[in-house]
Amino acid sequence: MRGIIQNAAATLFAVMVLYWAAGAYDAALRDPRYFDGWVLCAAMIVQLVLHIRKTLPALPLGRAASWLRAHIYTGYFIIAAFALHTGFSLPDAPLEWIVWGFFILVAVSGTIGAYLSWSIPEKLSYDGEPITFERIPAFRFALAQEVETLAMQSMERTGSLAISDLYVDRLRAFLERPRNVLAHLRGVRRPLQGLCVEIDNLEPVFDTAGKETLRLIRDRVVAKDGLDFQHAHLGLLQIWLFVHIPATYSVIALTIIHILVVYAFSSGVP
Amino acid sequence: MGQVQLVRRPRRWDQPLAGDPLRQDLVDQILCLPVLSGIDARDFPDDLSLRDIITNDSRILKFTRGDILYRKGSFGTSLYTILSGSVRGLLTSEGEDALKRHEATTWKSPLHNWFRRSSAKAGGTEPRLNKTDRLVAKYPTLQLGSNGIFGELEALTRSARTATVFADTDNTLLLEIRWPGIRDLRHWSDAFRNYVDGLYRQRALENGLRQCPLFDRIDPETLKIVAESSHFKSFGRFGWTHDFKRAGNGAPDAGHEPVILEQGDYLDDVLVIGAGFARLSETFNRGEQTVGYLERGAVFGLTEFLQSRRNKSPRCALHSLRAIGYLDAIAIPMKVFEAVLLPALPHAGRFRPSIAEQCLNGAGTPGPMLDFSLDNRFINGTRAMVIDRDRCVNCDDCVRACAATHDNIPRFVRHGPTHNNLIIANACMHCIDPVCLIDCPTGAIHRNSDTGSVVIDDATCVGCGTCSAACPYGNIQMEEVRNSDGAFHIGEDGAHVLRATKCDFCVTQSGGPACQRACPHDALIRVDIKDSRTLADWLKHAR
Structure with missing residues (x-):
């Protein structure tokens, strides 16, 4: 907590210095937007260092955790600098609207990403074994195969279609791809309970072996639901990056255009 | 991909110690x-x-x-x-x-x-x-x-x-x-x-006595006298690692931890641990609970000796002592300890039980964590890879960093035994006693002379798999060797040429282990599990 307070205080101090310096620039009858604009641009370049650090892990460039921390707090500084640069007002030209929109997208996705990276691991850590996102389809396929085999064996052994019907009508669709993503993200367990009730309702009509088959199927359904939980949250951890990173590159490209346009149409007095 | 290159299979003496064979x-x-x-x-x-x-x-x-x-x-x-x-x-x-x-x-x-x-x-x-x-x-x-x-x-x-x-x-x-x-x-x-x-x-x-921190300031002559009256005692089986591996990690078996002393047994000797580990436990309800462990250089029996001297009571073991797999100890007769060693200790005049308790490891570690570390034999490791699941976002940056620093082949698996929110990943722990290097035919797997990290010399590894089979934790993998174009090396017998790979703790990297440095969420640490203070500090570390 002390570290968070220190970093937040340092960021606040940097923002205050920027505000004071922009004021001083303004007092000198110069356009402060050139000053805070270039500070903003420099800070955005600093933000790219995290990406460089990540792509060159073998170089002794310090710990990625420190760079990420710097990335997050510099991000907050950039939001303040951007607000100062825009004069706390909305844009008034199409190009500026586009730059503004992408910047907001980067800022919001980054802030949400920081929150998700902080909050989701704790949720995942208490729900079964840690699983890599890329391995989830393989586990899901294995579970689906096992349930299908159990259903087929049950039909061959008992001649009853009860379990195979349940499999065809309800379980196959449930097992073949991720389900109930929103429910998992909201922490709602209702869909799993519904399936389990359907499985449990079949129990009275089976003998001991059939009951054992139902128990095995139920275990696998619960395991699949666990996979869906992991998939939903791990997916969320990845999706925000798919927004944040392309939007970041768009902002960089648009910033370059913005600078060119500003200097192309400037009066020559910064 | 799919291409092969025929090569001569590496042999034991391709690289003699002297560079060339001796005349x-x-x-x-x-x-x-x-x-x-x-x-x-x-x-x-x-x-x-x-x-x-x-x-x-x-x-x-x-x-x-x-x-x-x-x-x-x-x-x-x-x-x-x-x-x-x-x-x-x-x-x-x-x-x-x-x-x-x-x-x-x-x-x-x-x-x-x-x-x-x-x-x-x-x-x-x-x-x-x-x-x-x-x-x-x-x-x-x-x-x-x-x-x-x-x-x-x-x-x-x-x-x-x-x-x-x-x-x-x-x-x-x-x-x-x-x-x-x-x-x-x-x-x-x-x-x-x-x-x-x-x-x-x-x-x-x-030498064993000299390595004991309590005795390291005692003059060599006194230690020589004590050594003449002392004797070695060995407990357990030297091949415990194979039993442990066969049983599956984390499957504690009383058979692998032979009892050395039961709580309440009369003590004839002070035991100085020479090699291996010992579990200390005490009776709790109808069972036993672990209270700590002893490692090389620790002394057992000192607290009992001091208490019995103070209370004029019999010298009975306060805890049960078990060999964790295998244990070598030097037994110093109590009489010799009292007559020769005790007066020679620099702090003999103010010797208190608390000094003796310094030998006890893991005393501050929560019971379940202590049991987890001992049952899985993680105390043998000096640089275990610990991942905090409460912080890990599964980004795989650690694996990518490892691959980037090791020819695109990661040297660990981000899985392993779990205790609460901690994963002890399958990465070489650079053990105190690295049994993996005992039977290496060429000495390719060895300890770095400066740091003690266990590393494999690719040039002399013949791919026999002995080290991989010996590692009780399954942290050494055999990989198929390829050339720079990706073609597999095939030996004279038509089979793939293999090579052992494992975490080398990035000994060649100036910044330290890439996996730890690459984790953006500070969710991974390379740590000696016995160092509970560092582990606790890291876990408390604010994000």
Whole structure:
């Protein structure tokens, strides 16, 4: 907590210095937007260092955790600098609207990403074994195969279609791809309970072996639901990056255009 | 992909220790040395002859007076025989401290240290000591002359060097035999085994006592007297690692932890742990709970001794003591301890149970975590990879960083035994006792002499898989070797050429382990699990 307070205080101090310096620039009858604009641009370049650090892990460039921390707090500084640069007002030209929109997208996705990276691991850590996102389809396929085999064996052994019907009508669709993503993200367990009730309702009509088959199927359904939980949250951890990173590159490209346009149409007095 | 390249399968002696095989006339002379002369060459199989072993697994080294052969705390598993001249070893901590002080204060220290590191990396020897005479005159040393043998303690136990050894004369000639050679000589020759093991037993008692932190300031003469009255005790099975692996990690089995003493047993000796680990437990309700463990250098029986002296009560064990797999201990009779050792301790006048309790490890660790560490034998590791699931976002940056620093092949798996929110990933832990390097035919898997990290030399690995099979934690993988174009190496027999791979703790990286540095959420740490303070500090660390 002390570290968070220190970093937040340092960021606040940097923002205050920027505000004071922009004021001083303004007092000198110069356009402060050139000053805070270039500070903003420099800070955005600093933000790219995290990406460089990540792509060159073998170089002794310090710990990625420190760079990420710097990335997050510099991000907050950039939001303040951007607000100062825009004069706390909305844009008034199409190009500026586009730059503004992408910047907001980067800022919001980054802030949400920081929150998700902080909050989701704790949720995942208490729900079964840690699983890599890329391995989830393989586990899901294995579970689906096992349930299908159990259903087929049950039909061959008992001649009853009860379990195979349940499999065809309800379980196959449930097992073949991720389900109930929103429910998992909201922490709602209702869909799993519904399936389990359907499985449990079949129990009275089976003998001991059939009951054992139902128990095995139920275990696998619960395991699949666990996979869906992991998939939903791990997916969320990845999706925000798919927004944040392309939007970041768009902002960089648009910033370059913005600078060119500003200097192309400037009066020559910064 | 899919292409193959035919190669000659690597063999044991592709890279002799001396660079080139020793000349046969030299080998003839070496075989006449007292340590080797009792060996019957007919005991050796045809494909592993005595002459081949000496030719390839030994070399002759020349030193000048003051040259440091190795330092206390460095790692090496070679055995040395003095061919001519003499060497000296520092016997006391004071001597070692004086040596460090001298090196730290000398004006050329940074240059000196740089040279020492560069020289060691190049396979050379350390630079020579200045003021050797003063060191020898002021501090106790042990001199070994012609035909003397040293280095067997570390070779047999895979532990750090216990003393700094330097050449005492100009033109000191030594015969160095590397570990694979020593192992095979011991295996095939009873005479050599008896000779080396006898030497080990003779020296290990005194040395074991000297390595105990409680006794390290006691003068060598007193320790010698104590050593003469003490004896070795071994508990458990040396091959516990195989039993452990077969049973599956984390499956505690009482059979693997033989009882040394039950709580309440009368104590005849003070036990100094020489090698291995011991679990301390006490009766709780109808079962037992672990309260800590002892490792090398720890003393058992001291608290009991002090309590019995204070309370005039019988000396009964306060805890049960079990060998975790295998344990070597030096038993000092209580009478000897009281009469000889206790008065010689520097803090004898104010010796309290709290001092004895310093030997107890894990006392501050929560019970379940302690049991987890002991049951899974993680206490053997010095650099375990611990992942905090409460912070890990599964980004795989650690794996990517590892791959990027190791030819695109990650050296660990981000899975492993889990306790609460902690995963102990399948990454080499660089064990205190790395059993993986015992049976390596070439010595390709070895300890880095400076850091003690267990590393594999790709150039000499023959891909036999012995280390992989020996690792009780399954942290060494066998990979198929490819060339720079991605084509698989195929041996003369048509099978893939394999190579052992494992975490090398990024010994070649100046910044430390890439996995830890790459984690953006500080969710991964390389840590000695026994170091509960570092672990707790890391877990508390604010995000």
